[in-house]
Amino acid sequence: MAVITYRQALHDTLREEMLADENVFLIGEEIGVFEGSYKITAGLLDEFGEKRVRDTPIAEEGFVGAAVGAAMLGLRPVVELMTINFSLLALDQIVNHAAKIYGMFGGQSNAPMVLRTPGGGGQQLGATHSQNIELYYAFVPGLKVVAPSTPADAKALLKASMADNDPVLFLENLALYNTKGEVPDEVAPAEIGKAGIVRPGSDITIIGYSRMANVATQVADKLQQDEGISAEVVDLRSLRPLDRETVVESVRKTGCAVIAEDDWLTYGIGAEIAASISDGAFDYLDAPVRRVAAAEVPLPYAKPLERAALPSAESLTTAVHQTLEAVGHRR
């Protein structure tokens, strides 16, 4: 078992899968000569050559669509979209084409491809470069959307995504690339559509994904240590399909829930989770479900403003305390 970064886990998985299957190729802006904006693809051009590590012009719709067409003929493209913000230029090809090929033609063709893309704020990149718009994709049947939070999960989910015969949006987060974690020598592909209980507990359920799943775990550990509060943390891992069962089962056990999400509150992922809890655990709830989400503003550049706008360990801790107070929880 080695301790490696999230970045390294992604890199290693791409490399291993490229070695295993020559139909796998990488395509995106600056992934070859420049070695990737976030260096996930470092060294791969040298090792695999231009055919399999393909630098593209700045033409998101063109190259994402070309990947869809190549996938229709049986290649297995892994697209790097520099950040999720730029995926909007390719929205037509992702939503109107990749997601529809299998259903619209009665199962005669499909688009086995992975769209890797980082999202998230906190790097002082301003409003157009700091978004969490995974919801746009998680809304669409025909797409799968996964969001790993740890290096081990990154590896397991990327393997699963690359083996999958559907288009998978693989959500990374700029804040996670340098995080470290234990990764077993042999990692089995994850099961797409399954959430994980990353930390069992009995007093309250905290639900998160990507960066916020990690924040939730830190908060839960600290609450246990400092106050003896036992929080269960559910990491969604997959936003579509969504594992409502795991969420609802946990809330039936604990009787209350806080959802931690990096996206915007109104209509966000948390809204869907809260509705699911209402559908499946209404009678078990001892307090209203709370959501901790980003402030609904175009994310400002100035550091204190940006910090204020994003959910954090502190804001999540506050929400957990308030919920437990409402429940009448005694330490």
Add this chain to the structure above:
Amino acid sequence: MAETATRSKPTSSGSKSRRGGARSSGNRAQQTQEKAALGSESPEQLRDYFKQMSLIRRFEERAAQGYTQAKVGGYCHLNLGEEATVVGLMSSLYNSDYLFTNYREHGYAIAKGIDPNRVMAELYGRTTGTSKGLGGSMHMFDTDVGLLGGYGIVGGQIPLATGAALAIDYRGDNQVVMCQMGDGTTNIGAFHESMNIAALWNLPVVFVVINNYLGMGTTVDMASAESELYKRAVAYRMHGERVDGNDVLAVSEASGRLVEHARKTGEPAMLEAVSHRMKGHSVVDPAKYRSSEDAQAARAADPVAAFRDQLISAGVLDEDGASEIEQTVQADVDAAVAFADDSPHPDPSNLFDYTYATPVANDSRRLPADPVF
């Protein structure tokens, strides 16, 4: 007959003169050229072109009828008036070559080799249709003949076609991709992005623009700063060419040449076929925006009738032979309608069969009234 983008000579069939309905087809000089071209195709081949063109004509008339009888739903865009282009283009592709089209694709599906029964059945939304009834008029598909889809989003097919060519290049295969589109499509970003990528990476794709000079009610000169569309190829250092889309032999020749060049060299090219749309944009469009001279010109340019006359005067076909073909075709279309009518509708219990190719945990299979828990 063809103009190429590298020769920048002015053209008389530019959109501005065409708006008033002035069409140059049918003049003496051109006919002499046509006769010469007639020589290079076998009589069987010529008769087969005529048969296919007649079949598409009949088929589309029946599709329109099916629409007014509410047997065909959704939108229904016809190839009436474009039969020469459709048949000429398809004559240049092998079965193993790939075709991506826009939503005006019934004729292409038939000419690419799909049984008209299945094309009609798709219009009727039946399980025997080209897409099992899930696609409809705009979304036909058949791997066996290389039709990799009709697409309802204007320009959506262009990046896909480029990607298919990328896959061919990647594997070192020998096929060619043809990407059909309308004149209105050439102003979409995906067109430019894909032309650039195809040229940059030397991909074997022939972009074919059917310039019927109308995109719904917008004329080509209202929408395109350079309305001689083949010239746009120049911006991508790509070979561009314009051909008379009413002349099946000219289309077949130009298209065959570009397809074979792409096959040999991997180089993409662009072909503009100047054609007519005889009817409205779709079956429900009365085309009120169209001047009567122009509508008349479209009718007068009827490529099916013109080719029939041409074959008869060249002695390839006589009146009896022509009507025999027309009767066969009529029977084929009647059979297609009967087949479609008799075919089963998809069963609602199969609603969730085709969302994902790889099954996943927790895939939602809720009907509207089902509780979530």
